[in-house]
Amino acid sequence: MKFNQYKELFEEFMTRKLPKVFPQNLYEPYHYILQLDAKRIRPAMMMASHECFAPLNDDVMTAALAIELFHNFSLMHDDIMDKSETRRGFPTVHIKYSENSAILSGDALLILSYQLLEKIENPIHFKEIYKVYNKTAIEICIGQQLDMNFESELTVTEPEYLMMIEHKTAVLLACSMQIGAILADAPEQDKKAMYEFGINVGMAFQIQDDLLDTFGESAKVGKVIGGDICNNKKTLLYIRALANAHATHKELLQQWSQINTFNKDKVQEVTRIFVDSGSKTYCIAKRDEYYQKAVSNIESLSISDDLKKGLKEFANLAVDRLK
Amino acid sequence: MKFNQYKELFEEFMTRKLPKVFPQNLYEPYHYILQLDAKRIRPAMMMASHECFAPLNDDVMTAALAIELFHNFSLMHDDIMDKSETRRGFPTVHIKYSENSAILSGDALLILSYQLLEKIENPIHFKEIYKVYNKTAIEICIGQQLDMNFESELTVTEPEYLMMIEHKTAVLLACSMQIGAILADAPEQDKKAMYEFGINVGMAFQIQDDLLDTFGESAKVGKVIGGDICNNKKTLLYIRALANAHATHKELLQQWSQINTFNKDKVQEVTRIFVDSGSKTYCIAKRDEYYQKAVSNIESLSISDDLKKGLKEFANLAVDRLK
Numbered sequence: 001m002k003f004n005q006y007k008e009l010f011e012e013f014m015t016r017k018l019p020k021v022f023p024q025n026l027y028e029p030y031h032y033i034l035q036l037d038a039k040r041i042r043p044a045m046m047m048a049s050h051e052c053f054a055p056l057n058d059d060v061m062t063a064a065l066a067i068e069l070f071h072n073f074s075l076m077h078d079d080i081m082d083k084s085e086t087r088r089g090f091p092t093v094h095i096k097y098s099e100n101s102a103i104l105s106g107d108a109l110l111i112l113s114y115q116l117l118e119k120i121e122n123p124i125h126f127k128e129i130y131k132v133y134n135k136t137a138i139e140i141c142i143g144q145q146l147d148m149n150f151e152s153e154l155t156v157t158e159p160e161y162l163m164m165i166e167h168k169t170a171v172l173l174a175c176s177m178q179i180g181a182i183l184a185d186a187p188e189q190d191k192k193a194m195y196e197f198g199i200n201v202g203m204a205f206q207i208q209d210d211l212l213d214t215f216g217e218s219a220k221v222g223k224v225i226g227g228d229i230c231n232n233k234k235t236l237l238y239i240r241a242l243a244n245a246h247a248t249h250k251e252l253l254q255q256w257s258q259i260n261t262f263n264k265d266k267v268q269e270v271t272r273i274f275v276d277s278g279s280k281t282y283c284i285a286k287r288d289e290y291y292q293k294a295v296s297n298i299e300s301l302s303i304s305d306d307l308k309k310g311l312k313e314f315a316n317l318a319v320d321r322l323k
Numbered sequence: 324m325k326f327n328q329y330k331e332l333f334e335e336f337m338t339r340k341l342p343k344v345f346p347q348n349l350y351e352p353y354h355y356i357l358q359l360d361a362k363r364i365r366p367a368m369m370m371a372s373h374e375c376f377a378p379l380n381d382d383v384m385t386a387a388l389a390i391e392l393f394h395n396f397s398l399m400h401d402d403i404m405d406k407s408e409t410r411r412g413f414p415t416v417h418i419k420y421s422e423n424s425a426i427l428s429g430d431a432l433l434i435l436s437y438q439l440l441e442k443i444e445n446p447i448h449f450k451e452i453y454k455v456y457n458k459t460a461i462e463i464c465i466g467q468q469l470d471m472n473f474e475s476e477l478t479v480t481e482p483e484y485l486m487m488i489e490h491k492t493a494v495l496l497a498c499s500m501q502i503g504a505i506l507a508d509a510p511e512q513d514k515k516a517m518y519e520f521g522i523n524v525g526m527a528f529q530i531q532d533d534l535l536d537t538f539g540e541s542a543k544v545g546k547v548i549g550g551d552i553c554n555n556k557k558t559l560l561y562i563r564a565l566a567n568a569h570a571t572h573k574e575l576l577q578q579w580s581q582i583n584t585f586n587k588d589k590v591q592e593v594t595r596i597f598v599d600s601g602s603k604t605y606c607i608a609k610r611d612e613y614y615q616k617a618v619s620n621i622e623s624l625s626i627s628d629d630l631k632k633g634l635k636e637f638a639n640l641a642v643d644r645l646k
Contacts, residue, residue: 134438
């Protein structure tokens with residue numbers, strides 16, 4: 001099945017099965033964020049992983065809905081913490097409703113995602129899923145905390161950065177892939193390979209996301225180019241440039257970091273340093289390294305070449321930012 | 324076992340088993356709130372319920388820890404939403420650390436409480452507990468939302484108020500009692516009676532809490548008397564007085580509700596209306612009605628009279644505010 005078919009199938013399921021709670025103002029904020037146009041990467045990956053071993057069924061759709069609910073809970077809370085005012089071109093929940101709504105409705109969404117897992121009847125499936133789900137959920141909190149900590153830290157190392165994006169982004173993709181495989185009774189080593197594939201795709205995706213924020217085309221990326229530079233975000237591009245640029249460039253980077261409003265000259269000059277210091281090239285190589293690892297994970301699976309081809313498209317989409 | 328022995332035993336267990344996460348600033352805020360002196364009502368009730376049918380074991384201690392973690396997660400988030408600056412005489416988490424810390428560390432605490440439940444090996448116990456846990460967790464979100472909604476609503480009816488306190492307070496006590504019974508393989512009707520006991524104790528507790536806020540002694544209650552009156556809280560005392568007072572008193576209540584800073588005259592006059600309108604008497608009767616229901620729930624249990632006596636002490640403590 002193609003990526004867009006998964007998305008369509010998933011959204012049709014979500015429309016029917018999204019849990020409703022009263023009062024209205026507890027339900028509305030999470031319904032709002034869930035109906036915004038989204039790529040549904042995590043459900044699609046879970047469904048794709050499952051389909052490599054068994055046809056789709058209600059259990060995998062339910063687990064996919066749980067993952068999407070979890071993801072949107074974390075978006076609602078992260079948006080408060082990061083003071084983000086828009087998401088996918090629309091006001092974030094705490095802006096449209098209130099901060100209290102975004103906190104409480106987010107809490108409800110997290111609990112509802114756990115409640116959905118009740119529906120998985122097979123106790124062996126359930127227990128296995130429950131463990132990876134909890135582990136992943138905690139790791140995502142850790143990722144968000146590390147990301148917030150980076151804001152006030154003067155230097156962030158490359159391993160620290162990689163650990164942060166692994167926790168904040170990659171583990172939920174990995175968890176999705178693994179749950180799909182668990183529910184399809186895939187062989188042990190395939191479950192592990194699916195998890196690793198999710199990690200590597202997630203890492204490639206995040207590095208590509210950082211690259212596009214500086215080197216993408218505004219229309220394609222759907223946001224203003226240079227946002228990370230203006231906000232002094234400690235991306236791999238920045239970390240690598242600061243570590244490897246020559247003294248004059250380092251000084252310039254540090255000078256520009258005093259300014260954190262939108263500034264065209266800053267974007268232009270810092271972008272140039274990212275290129276001249278070799279940081280851009282390094283990040284592309286790093287992204288491709290993860291991409292290649294993801295491809296190896298696919299190769300190791302005990303599935304047909306046709307199915308492998310399908311998964312490879314996911315890896316390609318990730319590097320092209322899963323549009 | 325006596326209430327304080329449960330508390331002691333529980334706290335010793337918590338000290339050893341509280342899950343740790345990194346980084347430090349994700350862990351510290353929830354460790355801080357959990358080490359504040361607290362009554363540990365919910366763990367104690369779970370342990371007491373369990374001990375009516377079987378000796379304490381690791382499973383019930385783990386579930387008790389999960390409940391206490393859940394409770395403190397909800398305190399951390401409620402304190403942000405309610406803009407509460409102190410709790411048990413100490414700064415609340417969002418005041419001591421930051422709002423972001425209270426959001427994220429609260430999220431982590433909720434997830435860790437779910438993760439603790441993994442340790443319950445018996446799949447039948449687990450599934451039963453998981454269902455009541457999820458249901459209760461959602462109900463608590465609903466209770467908090469209703470409570471917040473009351474602030475901007477002009478009139479709140481008695482059934483609306485009772486529904487709110489049932490969701491916000493009583494269900495977690497009920498859930499604690501029921502989980503204790505589930506883990507001890509109590510007969511079906513006893514599990515239900517334990518749940519109902521928790522509901523009725525919770526309702527009596529909350530109405531008593533409201534009564535003490537107006538009619539208690541400051542030193543005993545541990546807070547300034549008249550706080551609810553000053554904040555125009557729609558307690559049962561207020562709702563009943565507004566519904567039943569004669570026209571002049573109704574008008575006075577409405578006039579005073581325009582002022583929401585601390586005002587001695589307001590406290591004095593509104594307190595007098597609570598008495599003269601018969602609202603105080605009504606609330607005491609309502610509290611005692613729930614207390615009596617809790618006693619009947621105990622009577623219905625298939626346990627020894629000695630054990631029944633022990634549970635009755637819990638009900639008494641509740642009406643005396645579980646000090």
